[in-house]
Amino acid sequence: MRKQQKFSRGLSDKVRKSKAAPEIQKNPFEVKINRKKFDVLGRKSKHDVGLPGVSRSKAIQKRKETLLKEFRLKDKSNKFIDRRFGEYDNKITPEEKILQRFTLERQRTHDKKDMYNLNEEEELTHYGQSLAEMEKMTDVIDSDSDSEEKGLLSAELTATHFGGGGGLLKKKSGGDEDEEQHKPKSRQELIEELIIKSKQEKRERQTQKEEAQELTEKLDQEWKSIQNLLSHKTPKAESKDDTDKPKLDQYDMMVRELGFEMKAQPSEKLKSAEELTREERERLQKLEADRLKRMMGDTEEESVQTSTHISADDINDGFILDKDDRKTLAYKEKTSKFTPGCQKSIQQDRKTNDGRWNIKGNEEEKEDEDGDDDEEEGEEEEGDDAAEDDADDDAEGEEDEEEEDDDEDDEDDHCDLQSDEGDEDEEGQGAEEEQVSAKEPPAVSEEQKKATQEAARAELPFTFKAPECYSDLKCLLQDHSSQQQRLILDRTVKCHHPSLAVGNKAKLQKLFGFLMEYVGELATQNPPDLRTINALIPQICSLCQMFPEAACKAVQTLLSDGGHSMEETLEVKGRAPMPDLDMLVLLKITAQLFPTSDFRHPVTTPAFIYISQALTKCVVSSLEDVCKGLILCCLALEFVSLSQRFFPELLNFLLGLLHLTVSNKHNTDYTVVAPFRRQERNCDLLVLKDPNASLSWNRKPISLRTAHRIPAEERDHYRLSVTDSCLDLVKRCTSLYKDLPSYGHIFQPIRTLLLKHFPVSSYPAPTQDLHREILEAIPEEPSQQAPLVFKKKKPIPLKLFAPKVVQILDYGKKRGNTKEEKERERLKHKYKREFKGALREIRKDTRFLAQEKLGDIMRRDAERKRKVKELYGSLATQEGEWKALKRKKRK
């Protein structure tokens, strides 16, 4: 039987070895066919035909390679075991691994000897070297010299030492020829010379180093003496030296010195104008993209959500368009900045600081530097924006700076890091204001400005109490010129920057509300003080940037009050007057502070509704009302000019205004809508009284003051201006809405009015031009449109007669109802099968091993038998020989 097996193994081996042996696979004696109970269509089974011989031989071969080898080497060889913690564990990150190893090591040492050792602090190391040693920095030079000695491998040296002095020979032929032609040096001499030279060099280096060390030590000494002044946190070691503090002037000097040195340090390279503009453009592009997204409105929520999530692949280069960078604009505690531009500048600052930090490598020093640097820059800034553009402004400016300097210094004396950050913030603001002032056109002549500023500086104090209520603010600002008011506000905001004290934030937030109230009052004065409002705009903007929430609340309250009072008068009287100039100015400022293009915005959407309310509900009963209405129309158009949103009330109102110019109001073939009527008491407001007025009229902007009261003279000119503006607005509307599907229908009434009823001949030429352009812009017939269809939806697939899908389970019958139970059953079944399989494998292994062992024993037995036979044979021959000899002897 064994023979048979052997034979079969031999055959199967052959089969396996020669894979391309189809005759064996076709051999019916080799092939075993697994009978199927049912023939299932379309099912492919791997196991319908088997080659038991082949597979068995494969298995045996495998065992021979693995199990047998192991068995042979059993109890015979060593093995290297890597016991490093987690060496082959991929799940642990390298850092964790290092940490774990470190703790293990620490535990090991701790357990062993330091159990009762309480005093000894363990040593901190960096790259195996003691940090304490490094900190002392006593033996810097020694180590340096060593290393230098070791690392000296110049090309010359190697050339002279190795390669048979080839270099020397060459040198002799090249360099020495012209000097000492008469006497060629011998090799010995050359070598000596070399030695002398190197020694000399070494000495030079030595002296140089010593000098450097001396200087460093000196610097250290000096530093230690001023260190205490600069920071509250005096290191323990230096605490004793507090007594011999140097005087203040000395300190100042040293600070300047250090500051000067700082300047000499290499800093990040200055950005060229191109780079700056490019960065600015990128920033604006990003903001613009963001704004457009908000305008579309549909991604409103998403964007808010995505803002927190940062992908793992994010390399933080700000490339992603979706990234929500609105936060940069928001004010947040101390760290965030007002505008990305400022942030950038501060980051730059940080970077340069970092660079210095690397050089010095001392924390205290860094703090100090920061402080100094910022102070220095802060000074500059302060000076800049206080004196705005009078760089050559002498004595007084200097004084101011000095004074501010002192302030700053004092501050620095008793506040530490915090004030530094404050300075930074201030700096940001300063930068921003600088920008602002840079943008300003030189409307007022330089000298005039200077004069006013000097005057202002002469009388204005530098700090102001933050106003607690509205009347406080009024007291503060009243009786000052607009520029002075601006300066006062500027200083108030600076004095109460939120980083300076706890309550400042609330104070400034309140200030915004008061400021809006003040603006409202300025606008309602007679005549309105619009210049001052204009001057205050930058302040309002910057405050709004600082506190968006508070600004939002304040504007919202004002809008809601306005809307509410209008609603009330409507209910009581049935008609409401046009909003006053204060509301109009508020709306204008709203548009400047908040984006009007957003799909939905907490401030601008109510503002929209307010405008709509005013344009539909407020009666037009005088020329002043017409003016206010026109302002509202301008605002409405401004609000939608970017988003191109449709504003029906605007067009209604413009139509109404144009209707007022028509003298004959009978049988009109267009309908005017509220608040206008076809015929009412005041429907002739814009009809020209004097037909010759157009001759002396020329186009110029209407004064906003006329919203309060229009001078009695030149009313006809005023009418002409209003009509002209009105036509211009209509023209803007036509270009704004020309893509709307109902463009033609929307503008049809206006077209009819202008074409048939508008007394165009009595208007001046520019107005006539406008009139003509509008009529050209509006088509006679509404444009053609494709009929509406629903948006294409993904077709819903037909219901198919699909077979019932049954889950195929690993085990036979369906057991368990819940998912967990099923999973459990599956695992149990799998385990059982695996167990069986493993058992079978083990059995096969043992059988294989037993066979091998048996084979070994048999081989050994055969050997022994052979040897015994041999021995027997030799013995037998010996015996035979001996017997033959004996027989011979006997004979």
Next chain:
Amino acid sequence: MAPSTDSNVKEENSQGSYKKDINTKTDHVLQSKKHANDIFDVIEYLQSEKDKQIIFASNACRKIFCELSDRGDLYVGDLPEEDDLMSGDRSGEEKYRIFMRHRYNSCVEILLENIGHESFQVKETSLCTLMKFVAAEAKHPLQNPDSSEHFCFPRELLRNLVERLLSEKEDMSLLISRFQEFLEMDDVRYYVMSSVRDNIYKVMSRKKKAEIPVYKNNVFTLLSNINIPTQGPKMKKFLVRQDYRLDEWKVAKLKEHKRAFEQMWLMFLKFKLPSFMYKKILVILHESIMPQMSDPTLLIDFLSAAYDIGGAISLLALNGLFVLIHQHNLDYPDFYKKLYGLLDPSIFHVKYRARFFHLVNIFLSSTHLPAYLVAAFVKRFARLSLTAPPTALLILLPFICNLIRRHPSCRILIHRPSAAEEPCDDPYVMEEEDPAQCHALESSLWEIKTLQTHYHPDVAKAALTINEPLTEQEEDISELLELSAFEVMERELKAESKTIPLEFDTATELLKSSREVLGVHFSLE
């Protein structure tokens, strides 16, 4: 008698004295017939300059004459002339009663005069006193109870009173509201109604051409204050209880009341009214007038006249018409055509917008309406929406969607796959008055598409619904009907928002920004 009249009145002008005087004189008159002449003094006070004296005297008169009426000291029957008093042979008692009756009549006259007094207190006291007299007379009739069943109610007095109340010169609304208290009495109301009717007829036919807005206003105030209780067929609350023949008494029957009410209103509505009056009447018509009439269909003339006026009045007349059509089986030809004609841009701006939309919603709720009609309405609403304020649009857009949902054949207005991609003119004819001729079904709602770019976010969202197939469920617009602009604003203000985006272009000047329009036309100076 005459000499004593002037003697005492003007002597004492001090505060308390006139009270004392009147009191003592009242007592005297009531105590004995000897002092009967003191009544002149009291009546004299009624014409005094001072309000307080008049009031006090009125109260005194009330006291005196009520007492006298109770005692039966007032002459009953046709009153002989006062001049004949001495000549005729009558007993002293009778003479006294005739005398007192004359004084009573003059007192009533003065009181009626006083209703036109400038002081409201005087008016009010006079009114109350007169009503007391009415009550007293009703209890003790001054006429002989002979023929009619109005036997015992002082109709003459009440008619005079009503005549004074419905003044042609003065706005009496305050007094009328005071009078309402008495109108709760069923008998008073009944007789007031009939006397109002007579009065209206008399006045209006007298002044056919002249405009008398004050009078009309007074009439309206009085009429609108009359409410008939509806709890049962029998009336229960009377000023004066009638004990016998209650069943035959007209005043006790609700039907009679309704008839009187109806006649009164119809009489009023027959005449030409100013437009504000139309509005006032139409506002209350369906709630407080129609249910109290015995036959509301009689109002059809008035309503169709109002419906033809146009504008807001037509909108309001809709409500009455609706009640008639709905509850009284009225057939109104061309109702929808007229309704269609009502739709113009002003419907979004009138005060009665909510009511109008409510009704239109009801009228168009029937699923049996032809598709062309509904389509015409939808298209017209859509066209009008181009001029509507956001408050109206917030109603209008769900309303249009609801109409399309109700009438699936109108879906073609927002989904016409057959002719997609082929631009065409809008076949709809806005000027056509007949909904059948306006080709609405061949059109599409491009106007709604336009509104998708509306500045108000909710409007834009509502307009976006036509991009997709509409859901089955209708939207409820009832709570949107009363929406005012301020409420819309408040909704926005209250909405929570996480972030507040800011404009990134920081402004430097008031009239300077990247998209400046205001600064182009206006300057600071």
